[in-house]
Amino acid sequence: MTNNYFKIMTKLKMPAYIAGFSLLALCFSIASCRNGSSRKTAGYNDSMVLLTIKPIQLQNGWGYEIFAGNKLFIKQDKVPQITGTHYFLSREDAKKAAKLVIEKLKNNELPSIDTLELQKAGARYN
Template sequence: MKELFKYPSLFIVIISGAILFSLFIQKSISKEDDVYTLKINEYVENQWYYEVYIGPKLIIKQEIIPGARGKQFFKSKEEARKIGVLVIDKLKSGIMPMISLNELKRYDITFKK
């Protein structure tokens, strides 16, 4: 724990960023007319990613599998869609849209451990 306070300015920047992101998300989801849209795109064959929009505004462009180690792409459009829908569900619930390894396993996402 002492090591964490060795760089107090870095700690403050990280905490401030998390708070600002949380406020941005809360402000975005508090409007009744906000509509989330999920768009699935393909880089090359068998490499997919998703984008999440609020109205016309892009808020998340997830080019790699979140929570997985290294730069790994979704292997199918369906896998990208599953996690994109999960992220939107979390945003609508006011939850930080982070994806865990357990969620990747639960949704049968193909990735290297």
């Protein structure tokens, strides 16, 4: 089959072969420019996801949920990295902890936080 393909290609006149290849290359370049510019003007990036925080009130305190778009991504119903069950004291304390997690995600780090980071952020817990 490759021999037939080669024979067919060699029978074409050289200018027709170059014109066909040039037309194909032009179509690809126009398509790639159009797709790239529409994404830039729309401010859209395939790797971007909107992360939102939702503090949740629990029976003994506060926790938080982090959504990626409309999907629940992280649910933290107690203070992480502490033995036993501890809760954030207020809605604002839970939000401070969730913001730490989001910052880590933005920096491509693991989203775990420790007690020292919580203290530095002013996130109080019982």
